Amino acid sequence: MSLPPVEMCLSRCCLVMSSSLPQAMLPMQEIWNAALLELKTKVNAHNFKTWFEKLRLRECSDETIVLGVDDPFVQVWINDNYMDLIEEAVAHAAGQPLKIEIVESGQDEPIEVENIDLDAEPMAARSARLDGEHGQAALFDFGIIEPPSAADLSELVSAAGMNPRYTFDEFVVGPSNQFTHAACQAVASGSGQTYNPLFIFGGVGLGKTHLLQAIGVEMLRRDPRTRVRYLSAEVFMNELIGSLRQKTMAEFRNQFRNDCDLLLIDDIQFIGGKDSTQEEFFHTFNALYQSGKQIVMTSDKTPQELPGIEERLASRFAWGLIADVQAPEIETRVAILEKKAEESQIELSKEVVLLLATAIRSNVRELEGTLVRMVAQAKLMNVPLNTDLARQLLKRMNIQHERSLGVEQIIRMVASHFDIKPSDIKGSRRTRAISEPRQMAMYLSRKHTGESYPELGRKFGGKDHTTVLTAFRKIEDLVEMGNNEFATAIAELEALLLR
Numbered sequence: 236m237s238l239p240p241v242e243m244c245l246s247r248c249c250l251v252m253s254s255s256l257p258q259a260m261l262p263m264q265e266i267w268n269a270a271l272l273e274l275k276t277k278v279n280a281h282n283f284k285t286w287f288e289k290l291r292l293r294e295c296s297d298e299t300i301v302l303g304v305d306d307p308f309v310q311v312w313i314n315d316n317y318m319d320l321i322e323e324a325v326a327h328a329a330g331q332p333l334k335i336e337i338v339e340s341g342q343d344e345p346i347e348v349e350n351i352d353l354d355a356e357p358m359a360a361r362s363a364r365l366d367g368e369h370g371q372a373a374l375f376d377f378g379i380i381e382p383p384s385a386a387d388l389s390e391l392v393s394a395a396g397m398n399p400r401y402t403f404d405e406f407v408v409g410p411s412n413q414f415t416h417a418a419c420q421a422v423a424s425g426s427g428q429t430y431n432p433l434f435i436f437g438g439v440g441l442g443k444t445h446l447l448q449a450i451g452v453e454m455l456r457r458d459p460r461t462r463v464r465y466l467s468a469e470v471f472m473n474e475l476i477g478s479l480r481q482k483t484m485a486e487f488r489n490q491f492r493n494d495c496d497l498l499l500i501d502d503i504q505f506i507g508g509k510d511s512t513q514e515e516f517f518h519t520f521n522a523l524y525q526s527g528k529q530i531v532m533t534s535d536k537t538p539q540e541l542p543g544i545e546e547r548l549a550s551r552f553a554w555g556l557i558a559d560v561q562a563p564e565i566e567t568r569v570a571i572l573e574k575k576a577e578e579s580q581i582e583l584s585k586e587v588v589l590l591l592a593t594a595i596r597s598n599v600r601e602l603e604g605t606l607v608r609m610v611a612q613a614k615l616m617n618v619p620l621n622t623d624l625a626r627q628l629l630k631r632m633n634i635q636h637e638r639s640l641g642v643e644q645i646i647r648m649v650a651s652h653f654d655i656k657p658s659d660i661k662g663s664r665r666t667r668a669i670s671e672p673r674q675m676a677m678y679l680s681r682k683h684t685g686e687s688y689p690e691l692g693r694k695f696g697g698k699d700h701t702t703v704l705t706a707f708r709k710i711e712d713l714v715e716m717g718n719n720e721f722a723t724a725i726a727e728l729e730a731l732l733l734r
């Protein structure tokens with residue numbers, strides 16, 4: 236596509252500030268600046284910094300704005316997630332819709348947007364922000380209502396069929412879920428009006444239900460009068476069938492279409508292929524959406540990928556914001572285990588936490604369940620909660636955390652970290668620069684592969700098993716004693732290995 240550069244557009248545009256001429260175009264640069272200001276009021280500071288601050292105005296015509304980013308991932312992410320928001324903000328700023336294109340602009344010098352002062356808000360952006368802020372503050376902040384007591388809130392949450400434990404506070408945020416967590420918080424605080432519906436998708440046991448219910452809990456905390464309806468799509472279908480049988484369809488419809496401020500539907504994929512349920516849900520959705528009521532759904536797939544879902548529903552599911560939760564990284568898994576342990580007042584050593592977090596990678600429910608089983612077992616058998624117990628349990632559960640880490644991999648990683656060769660680690664030179672990394676590699680291999688000392692000796696270039704045992708104990712002692720040099724090196728190496 237060949238469009239004139241921004242400067243040429245600017246010279247063709249005239250600046251008309253009169254409100255009597257709403258269709259007159261502002262210079263593109265100003266339009267983009269105003270759009271950025273509006274975007275800043277619509278997303279949280281982190282997302283603004285991550286996704287919008289790096290966008291650069293590159294080219295424009297009277298109908299199209301071309302924005303450049305230097306990271307192809309950012310380009311795809313913005314295209315998939317923020318295009319509607321950008322189009323809306325640009326249309327507000329320009330007074331008419333403009334086509335937006337995001338291109339990868341490589342490393343060439345970006346055209347800087349002049350003097351962008353993100354703190355100076357134009358009126359439209361300011362009022363949008365104030366609307367949002369009003370939504371963000373809870374009613375009790377204005378003295379309009381009394382905040383609910385913890386007991387009242389818990390009762391309300393349970394009455395709505397939700398778990399009082401599923402709050403934002405209890406949810407551990409990491410790179411795998413931070414975007415969705417932020418979107419859920421925006422919806423719960425009323426500042427995410429554009430995220431309607433909010434569609435959360437992701438694999439099994441990754442916290443979708445937790446986040447879904449956290450929205451409901453938070454909205455009830457902010458205003459206990461909120462009529463929250465939480466249910467799985469399966470329950471929706473069962474209630475529908477029951478109402479049809481008992482001829483109580485009017486009540487059924489009323490509770491969802493009229494007596495509801497927030498509809499939280501779990502596992503929407505369940506209605507795939509169930510035509511009558513889809514028909515009913517379609518009308519429920521329309522009624523709520525048209526009256527400005529928030530809808531949030533979870534699913535195991537994106538709307539487009541859902542099998543057996545009618546096109547008219549799938550397209551509605553994508554009207555708002557689609558956000559995914561992914562399997563947590565090692566750091567998040569460790570933080571989740573630590574949080575769960577703290578909540579249940581269980582003391583867990585770092586080794587046990589790391590062992591569990593390494594073994595169970597893709598399902599937080601399983602991670603949590605394993606911890607609970609381990610604690611129960613330790614109590615029952617009256618044994619300490621240590622790595623031996625964890626290993627036994629994992630073995631019985633048939634989860635071989637060893638499978639993904641091999642001795643060779645550890646040797647290579649340690650060698651590269653200390654800038655020496657793997658053959659040095661397997662060799663017999665005893666200079667400190669080599670013997671210490673060798674001992675660390677032995678320690679990590681024993682700890683993370685669980686291989687026997689004789690087998691490790693063989694893999695470390697034919698050494699005696701006592702050499703490996705001595706190295707393991709020495710590093711273990713140094714780490715436990717808090718020797719900074721060794722503890723830091725081991726922590727860095729583990730972070731690399733367990734990534």
Ligand SMILES: Nc1ncnc2c1ncn2[C@@H]1O[C@H](COP(=O)(O)OP(=O)(O)OP(=O)(O)O)[C@@H](O)[C@H]1O
Binds near residue numbers: 412442445571603
């Ligand atoms: N980031 C997290 N922080 C704290 N707890 C979490 C996190 N992610 C998941 N959990 C916990 O893991 C368990 C399973 O989560 P949840 O039921 O929300 O998963 P899900 O994605 O809805 O699973 P499914 O697809 O099976 O319905 C819950 O106890 C939840 O509290």
